Structures are given as structure tokens and as C-alpha cells.
Amino acid sequence: MSQTAIASGRAPVRFSPRRLFLTQNLVTACIVGIISGLVAYWIGAQLETTDFGDAGILLGYLVGAAGFLITLGFANDLIMRLRGRPSASIVKEAEVKGWTEFFGISLDHKVVGIQFGVAVVLMFFLAGFQAMMIRTELLYPNGGGPWPAGQYTTLVGLHGLLMMFVATLVIIGAFGNYFIPIMIGAKRMAFPRLESFAFWLVPLGALIMYSTIFAGFGGGFPTGWFLYAPLSVEARAGMDGAIVGFAFIGIAAAIAGINLLTTIFVMRAPGMSWSRMPIFAWSMVAVEFLSALAPPVLACTLMLVGFDRAVHSSFFEAAGGGSGLLYQEMFWFFGHPEVYIFILPAFGVVLEILPVFARKPLFGYRLAVAGMLGVSLMSWFVWNHHIFTSGIAPGLRPFFMTATELISIPTGVIFLNMLGTLWKANLRVKLPLLFALAVMFNFLIGGLTGVFLSDVPLNVTLHDSFFVIGHFHYTIVGGEIFALYAASYFWFPKLTGKMLNARLGKLHFWTAFIFFNTTFLPMFAAGYLGQVRRSPNYAFALHGINVWITVNGFLFGLSNLIWLVNMIYSWVFQKERAPVNPWEARSLEWQLPTPIPADNFPRIPTIVSGPYEYGDGASRPIAEWPEGGPVPAPLPAV
Amino acid sequence: MISDTTTTPTGLRPGGRAHSPEQVARIPLVGTWLLIGADFFFVLPLFFSFFFLQQANMDHMWQPKGIHPPTLILGTVAAALVALAVVFAQSGLRNLRSQSTLAAFTNTGRIAAALLVGAVIIQIWQLSHVGYGIDSGAYASCFFAMQIVMTIEIAALSLWVLSLANRASYEAQHPIAMPGLDAVQEVATPISALAYSYQMFAWFVGAIFVTAWVVCYFL
Numbered sequence: 001m002s003q004t005a006i007a008s009g010r011a012p013v014r015f016s017p018r019r020l021f022l023t024q025n026l027v028t029a030c031i032v033g034i035i036s037g038l039v040a041y042w043i044g045a046q047l048e049t050t051d052f053g054d055a056g057i058l059l060g061y062l063v064g065a066a067g068f069l070i071t072l073g074f075a076n077d078l079i080m081r082l083r084g085r086p087s088a089s090i091v092k093e094a095e096v097k098g099w100t101e102f103f104g105i106s107l108d109h110k111v112v113g114i115q116f117g118v119a120v121v122l123m124f125f126l127a128g129f130q131a132m133m134i135r136t137e138l139l140y141p142n143g144g145g146p147w148p149a150g151q152y153t154t155l156v157g158l159h160g161l162l163m164m165f166v167a168t169l170v171i172i173g174a175f176g177n178y179f180i181p182i183m184i185g186a187k188r189m190a191f192p193r194l195e196s197f198a199f200w201l202v203p204l205g206a207l208i209m210y211s212t213i214f215a216g217f218g219g220g221f222p223t224g225w226f227l228y229a230p231l232s233v234e235a236r237a238g239m240d241g242a243i244v245g246f247a248f249i250g251i252a253a254a255i256a257g258i259n260l261l262t263t264i265f266v267m268r269a270p271g272m273s274w275s276r277m278p279i280f281a282w283s284m285v286a287v288e289f290l291s292a293l294a295p296p297v298l299a300c301t302l303m304l305v306g307f308d309r310a311v312h313s314s315f316f317e318a319a320g321g322g323s324g325l326l327y328q329e330m331f332w333f334f335g336h337p338e339v340y341i342f343i344l345p346a347f348g349v350v351l352e353i354l355p356v357f358a359r360k361p362l363f364g365y366r367l368a369v370a371g372m373l374g375v376s377l378m379s380w381f382v383w384n385h386h387i388f389t390s391g392i393a394p395g396l397r398p399f400f401m402t403a404t405e406l407i408s409i410p411t412g413v414i415f416l417n418m419l420g421t422l423w424k425a426n427l428r429v430k431l432p433l434l435f436a437l438a439v440m441f442n443f444l445i446g447g448l449t450g451v452f453l454s455d456v457p458l459n460v461t462l463h464d465s466f467f468v469i470g471h472f473h474y475t476i477v478g479g480e481i482f483a484l485y486a487a488s489y490f491w492f493p494k495l496t497g498k499m500l501n502a503r504l505g506k507l508h509f510w511t512a513f514i515f516f517n518t519t520f521l522p523m524f525a526a527g528y529l530g531q532v533r534r535s536p537n538y539a540f541a542l543h544g545i546n547v548w549i550t551v552n553g554f555l556f557g558l559s560n561l562i563w564l565v566n567m568i569y570s571w572v573f574q575k576e577r578a579p580v581n582p583w584e585a586r587s588l589e590w591q592l593p594t595p596i597p598a599d600n601f602p603r604i605p606t607i608v609s610g611p612y613e614y615g616d617g618a619s620r621p622i623a624e625w626p627e628g629g630p631v632p633a634p635l636p637a638v
Numbered sequence: 639m640i641s642d643t644t645t646t647p648t649g650l651r652p653g654g655r656a657h658s659p660e661q662v663a664r665i666p667l668v669g670t671w672l673l674i675g676a677d678f679f680f681v682l683p684l685f686f687s688f689f690f691l692q693q694a695n696m697d698h699m700w701q702p703k704g705i706h707p708p709t710l711i712l713g714t715v716a717a718a719l720v721a722l723a724v725v726f727a728q729s730g731l732r733n734l735r736s737q738s739t740l741a742a743f744t745n746t747g748r749i750a751a752a753l754l755v756g757a758v759i760i761q762i763w764q765l766s767h768v769g770y771g772i773d774s775g776a777y778a779s780c781f782f783a784m785q786i787v788m789t790i791e792i793a794a795l796s797l798w799v800l801s802l803a804n805r806a807s808y809e810a811q812h813p814i815a816m817p818g819l820d821a822v823q824e825v826a827t828p829i830s831a832l833a834y835s836y837q838m839f840a841w842f843v844g845a846i847f848v849t850a851w852v853v854c855y856f857l
Contacts, residue, residue, distance in 0.1 A: 081801045081805070082800065082801045082804065083801075083808075084801065084803070084806070084807055084808040085805075085808060086805070086808075086809075086814060086826035087827060187656070188657075190665045190668075190669060191665070254676050257676075258669060258672040258673060258676060261668075261672055262665060262668045262672060265668050266661055266664045266665050266668050267657060267661060267665075292672050292675060292676050293675055293676060293679045294679070296679040297679050297680070297682060299680060300680050300682070300683040300684065300787075301683050303783075304783060307772065308779075311771075311772050312772070312773035313773060313778075313782065313783065314699065314773065314778075314779045315687055315776070315780075315783075318696050318697060319697070319699075320773070320775060320779070321691060321697065321699025321775045321776030321777075321779075322691065322696065322776055322779070323690065323691060323694050323696055326686075326690050326691065326694075329686075329690070330683045330686065330687075602655065603654065603655055
């Protein structure tokens with residue numbers, strides 16, 4: 001039992017078969033979910049209208065998911081409210097229950113943050129393993145590898161979709177949920193039940209998507225992560241799981257967006273004005289507007305694909321009056337803001353870390369905020385650059401090309417903020433800083449190649465080539481995943497009370513940074529020389545470069561295992577506890593004891609200064625702590 | 639570093655052990671605005687599909703022979719019921735800040751819920767007797783998808799207003815005490831805040847329902 005559970009004076013949870021099978025918990029939820037899903041599948045199969053049994057499969061997934069979530073307890077509060085009873089007190093329910101709270105509904109945002117973190121990191125390694133399988137296939141030219149073309153496209157689709165899950169939620173879900181309420185001085189999230197609901201949709205969506213690899217569930221899907229219609233309408237039954245799984249992630253992202261925005265808007269502590277808010281919280285504001293509004297478009301679009309598959313409606317099939325281009329328009333209206341849902345939290349992490357290790361105020365705080373909000377706003381007006389080659393009206397191309405190139409201005413402003421913070425700084429070179437610097441280097445390449453790709457002639461030439469693969473891996477892996485590494489090294493001591501091992505960390509940094517670049521930089525050349533994405537076939541002349549990419553890709557994969565080993569070793573086996581504020585940071589989360597109390601702040605503090613007033617000997621502590629509040633950590637050295 | 643002249647959320651309680659009642663009351667209001675935004679973007683593809691496919695008229699399959707908007711009567715009655723329910727509930731909801739009006743809203747709310755359930759029943763009847771199916775070309779697909787989504791939204795709205803009516807009934811008999819200044823427990827979300835959130839969402843759903851009615855029957 002955890003220390004906090006002991007401190008709460010509650011008895012340890014004992015095993016009991018009655019408790020396991022007759023109460024609302026993960027075991028009963030799984031049992032009810034599977035049974036209700038099978039029954040719904042059988043009913044749907046009786047009403048069948050298609051060759052692949054889509055109505056039954058879709059109904060089975062949806063009813064099974066509903067059965068799971070209801071049995072887990074998500075309907076309890078709704079039923080209470082429907083009966084007119086006031087909602088049960090959140091503070092009372094947020095009491096510590098020990099390790100079991102990680103396997104059910106928790107109203108503590110810190111528990112949900114860790115749930116998100118562990119689940120998404122597991123998915124990251126699973127999707128990474130699939131990347132290794134893809135690269136193994138590409139060791140052989142002309143599709144001569146171990147996986148036939150049909151399985152290869154499913155591999156690519158699973159890797160892409162699962163990485164979308166990871167990229168959408170890894171920083172928002174794990175670090176956003178855990179730290180945002182603390183950083184703004186709130187005791188809880190605005191909608192704690194919705195927060196937990198958003199989490200449980202994620203493993204559910206991933207499981208549903210993975211079920212498609214089994215023959216009984218359709219044997220995979222051939223569309224990649226775009227799920228382009230009409231192929232997604234006509235493909236075998238495995239497509240149904242991909243649709244439902246992806247839609248669940250969209251819904252989870254929208255709920256997380258609404259929840260985090262409401263929390264930031266309403267629940268800030270006294271004195272936590274907009275201009276004193278940590279820049280990471282601002283990045284959440286910028287990204288959560290996208291996260292709340294863009295995924296609903298995806299959810300509706302996938303619903304229409306489901307209609308086309310299950311009941312033969314005609315949204316995307318030309319034979320019935322539909323249009324494949326309609327799907328592309330709606331998908332990318334979601335899809336391009338989605339790209340910024342990936343990268344804006346990474347900017348937030350880097351901007352949060354740099355002043356701590358530069359021991360300087362964040363350069364151009366307000367400009368950085370404006371830059372992130374500018375990116376967020378402009379991301380709505382660029383989606384058509386993804387479909388320059390799909391038959392859109394030629395007159396639209398200049399507008400979308402210009403809009404895409406303009407978005408590099410606010411992005412450049414954010415880069416200037418980073419550089420200005422580092423300028424003439426007396427850097428404390430620690431692991432979080434190293435990874436933050438790596439994000440800057442990698443994203444610079446990813447961003448600049450994005451400017452190339454926005455240009456219509458080059459876009460048309462390089463469309464669907466490995467140049468595009470190189471570009472978006474530089475932005476998403478080189479940008480967001482390296483920011484995830486940085487965030488993990490930065491906040492791990494506050495999350496677990498342990499420091500990540502520095503020697504393993506340096507080994508991780510250098511191997512990851514070098515092998516990431518040696519893997520993805522050659523992809524620009526491969527794409528320029530004509531290698532297309534989602535195909536196991538390529539010209540024999542490109543064999544050498546593909547072998548190089550594969551070998552380096554495996555080495556990059558191994559570097560991630562060092563990170564995993566470091567986290568497990570440091571969390572589980574390391575005895576020495578980390579200092580409360582090892583980086584001497586100013587923001588609110590570092591002023592609290594570790595582990596952070598269940599209700600964050602026994603008494604709500606008053607914020608009296610900004611979070612980045614480093615290098616000023618006269619600066620005040622960030623907050624005034626009322627009597628009975630936490631004992632603040634020692635003041636950071638100037 | 640930064641001169642701070644911006645405002646902070648109102649009703650904050652420095653040093654308090656729980657979030658203040660004012661903050662608790664603002665949560666559903668802000669959340670509902672964002673929910674409306676998300677819902678707007680959810681229904682947007684339905685309207686976009688309608689106009690996109692109408693303009694494209696692929697293979698003259700927008701409205702193949704014999705497929706046309708259904709008779710106006712049922713759709714109009716459903717739209718009228720929704721509009722009536724939304725407007726009907728407003729007067730009662732506006733007064734929910736006073737304890738004495740709670741009991742009165744119980745009946746008003748339940749009647750509004752009944753009107754919305756009536757609209758749902760009419761929608762289901764209409765969809766099952768329209769004379770063609772969702773697979774009868776692009777117009778039929780758009781019509782069915784739009785009406786199905788609208789029906790689900792109205793059903794959700796009826797449950798929401800029913801929960802408010804039941805809460806008013808409960809609170810009329812069990813007044814909820816305001817916690818003391820140094821209480822650990824937060825106050826339950828006040829019914830007036832929930833009512834205001836419902837009002838905003840009801841206007842939104844009413845507006846998109848009527849818009850869908852205009853689009854499906856007249857455009």
C-alpha cells in the first residue's frame with residue numbers, strides 16, 4: 001500500500017472473490033463488455049445488410065464498449081443526476097484507495113495522469129515494435145520481405161493509427177492532466193469523472209483497433225491511418241475496428257480538451273492571472289481549443305463511413321452519389337489541426353524547461369503566448385495542402401499554399417523565444433535541457449521541410465513519397481517524442497519521488513539523438529529519388545539506403561529500450577529519494593512535497609509573482625502559503 | 639518580470655480549503671460553452687456533406703427518380719415541438735435562483751421533457767415511414783444521417799431537462815446548505831448554474847434542429 005494510503009488511515013484492500021465478481025470493477029467490466037458485445041454482434045448479424053457483417057461488428061464494438069464503461073461505473077453519477085440528486089462530492093470520492101485506484105475510475109487527476117502515461121508509453125513501444133516490422137520488410141526490395149503486401153499495409157495502418165493515439169495524448173493526457181491543476185493552483189480538474197472517462201476510452205479504442213488483426217474480426221485494414229474512402233468503405237471487416245477505435249480517441253481528445261480548458265479558465269488560484277500562468281499551461285490553452293473542436297469533425301466523419309459500410313448510405317461511394325473527395329476534405333479539416341495538437345504541447349514543454357536550466361526569465365513570454373495562439377488559430381486554414389493532388393479546384397491552391405507558409409511566422413516567433421532564452425545564459429546542462437535542445441534541432445528540420453512541402457510544385461512532385469515520411473517523423477518524433485523524453489526527465493522526480501539515472505539518461509540521449517537523425521534524414525533522399533509510402537516495393541537502386549535506414553531504425557528503437565529500462569530501474573529499484581525541487585524551479589508544482597497530497601493544496605495559495613523570475617535576486621517567491629498549507633520547498637538559488 | 643494588471647477569476651477564496659461556490663458554479667457554464675463548440679463541429683460535417691454532395695450531384699444520384707424531401711407535416715411538427723419545449727422551459731429556468739420557484743419548475747420541466755420525447759417519437763415515426771431508405775442516394779443519406787443525429791440530440795436534451803425537473807423537486811424538499819467559509823467540502827453545483835447551462839445548450843440544439851429542418855426540406 002502506498003504511503004499516502006497509510007497516511008489516510010484506511011485499511012488495506014483484501015482480496016475477496018465476492019468483491020472481485022459482484023462489484024463494479026475492471027474484471028466485471030471486462031466480463032460484461034465482452035458478453036454484451038457478443039450479444040449485440042449476434043443481434044446485428046441477424047439484421048445484416050452487407051457481405052462483411054459490418055452492422056453486427058460495429059454494433060458489437062459499440063455496445064460492448066458501453067457495457068464495459070457502464071459496468072466500470074460511469075453511469076452511476078448520471079443516474080443519480082437523472083433522479084435529481086446532487087452530484088456526490090468530488091473531494092470525498094478523491095480519497096486515496098491504494099494501488100487499486102489505477103484500475104478503475106479515479107477522480108484524482110494525478111492518478112489519471114499516471115494511467116495515461118503508463119498506457120500511452122506501452123502503446124508507444126507496441127507501435128514502435130511495428131515500425132521495426134515495417135523496416136524489416138523494407139530490407140528487401142520489390143516486396144520480397146517476410147510480410148505479404150496485404151499484411152504490410154495493415155502493419156503500416158496499425159503503426160500509424162496507434163502512434164496517432166500516442167502523439168495526441170501522451171503530453172496532454174499524462175503531463176497535462178497531472179500537472180496543469182497543480183501549476184495553476186487548483187485542487188482538482190473541473191470535470192474529474194469526464195477526465196477518467198476520457199482515459200478509459202483510450203485503452204478501449206486501442207484494444208478494439210488491435211482486435212482487427214485477428215481473422216475473426218476482419219483480418220486487418222488496408223488504408224493506413226488516413227482511412228481514406230472509398231477504400232475504407234469497401235475494405236474487409238477489419239476496417240470496422242479501425243473506425244471505432246479512431247473515433248474513440250477523437251472523443252477522448254475532445255473531452256480532455258473541454259476539461260482542461262474549463263479547469264484553466266475557472267479554477268486558477270487567486271493571483272494566478274493570465275500573465276503569471278506557466279507557459280506549459282498556455283500551450284495547453286492553445287492546443288485544447290484544437291483538441292476540443294477538431295476531433296468531433298473526425299468522429300462525425302467516421303460515423304458516416306460506418307453508415308456507408310453498415311447500411312449502404314452514399315456519402316463516399318460515387319455509385320450512390322457520394323464522393324471520395326468529401327472524405328478527404330472532412331478528414332483533413334480535422335487532420336491538420338491534429339498535427340498542431342501533437343506539436344504545441346511539445347513547444348510548451350521546451351519553453352517550460354529552458355528558463356529553469358538557463359536561469360533566466362523566459363524571453364518574450366507574451367510573444368510566445370501569441371505565437372502559440374497564432375499557430376492554433378491559423379491551423380484551421382491550411383488543411384487543403386494535404387490534398388493538392390486529389391482534384392481540388394486549382395484556384396484554391398495559392399490560398400492554402402500561402403496560408404501554410406504564413407503559419408511558419410508564429411512558429412518562428414516561438415523559436416526566437418527559445419533562442420532568446422538561451423542567449424548568453426549560464427546553462428545548467430542537465431538531461432531535460434539536452435532533450436529540449438534536441439527538440440529545437442529536430443523540429444527545425446521538420447519545420448523547414450514542411451515549408452518546402454507547402455509549395456505546390458514541390459508538393460505535387462513529392463506527394464506520398466518518403467520525403468513526406470521524413471518530414472512528419474522529424475516533427476512528431478523529433479519534436480513531440482523528444483519533448484516527451486525531456487518532460488519525463490524533468491518531471492519524473494515529482495511524479496515518482498526518484499531521479500532518473502543520469503548515466504543511462506546520457507546514453508539514451510546520445511543514442512536517441514544520433515540514431516533518430518541517421519534514420520530519418522536519409523528518408524528525404526529516398527523520397528526525392530522516388531520511393532513511395534505504404535508500399536513494400538521500391539526500385540533496387542534504393543536498396544542500400546533502405547538497409548541503412550533499417551539498421552539505424554533498429555538502433556533508434558534500442559535507444560528507447562534504454563529509456564524504458566531507466567524508468568523501470570529508477571522507479572522500482574532505486575532506493576535514494578529525489579530532492580523535492582531538484583532543478584530549483586519556481587513553478588508551483590515544485591513547491592509542493594513529494595508525493596503531492598491527494599488534494600494538492602490543503603489550503604489554496606495566493607500567487608504573488610511569475611514562474612520565470614530567475615536571475616533576479618529581489619524576486620519574490622511565486623506564492624504566499626496560508627497557515628496550514630504545505631511547507632514550501634527551499635527557495636531556488638538565483 | 640511582468641507587470642500584472644489582468645483580472646483573476648472572481649469569487650476566489652485565498653487560503654480556502656475548498657474551491658469557492660462561485661468557482662463551482664462557473665464550471666458548468668464554461669464547460670457548456672465548450673460543449674456547444676464541440677457539438678457544432680460534430681454536426682458541421684453533416685451540413686457540409688449535404689451541400690458538397692448536392693453541388694457535386696455525382697452521376698445524377700443526388701436525388702434519383704422518386705427520391706424527394708418527405709412530407710413537410712411531420713418534420714414541421716417535430717421542429718415546432720422542439721421549439722416549444724425550448725421556449726417553454728425558459729421562463730421557469732430563469733427563475734430558478736429562488737427557492738420558492740423550485741417546485742413550480744418541477745412540472746414545467748417535466749412538460750418540456752414530454753414535448754421533447756414527443757418530438758423524438760415523431761422523428762422515429764417519420765424516418766420509418768419516409769418511403770425510402772438511407773441507401774437511396776446522396777440526399778437520402780444526408781437526410782437520414784442529419785435526422786438521426788438531431789433525434790439523438792433531442793433525446794439527450796429531454797433527459798437533461800428531466801434531470802433538472804427532478805433536481806428542482808428534490809431541492810424543494812431538501813434545501814442544500816451552503817458550506818461555511820472554511821469548509822473542506824465543496825458546495826454541490828447549484829441548480830441555477832445547471833439550469834443556465836441547459837438553457838444555452840437547448841437554444842443551440844433548437845437552432846441546429848430548425849436549421850436542419852430548413853436544409854432538408856427546403857434546400
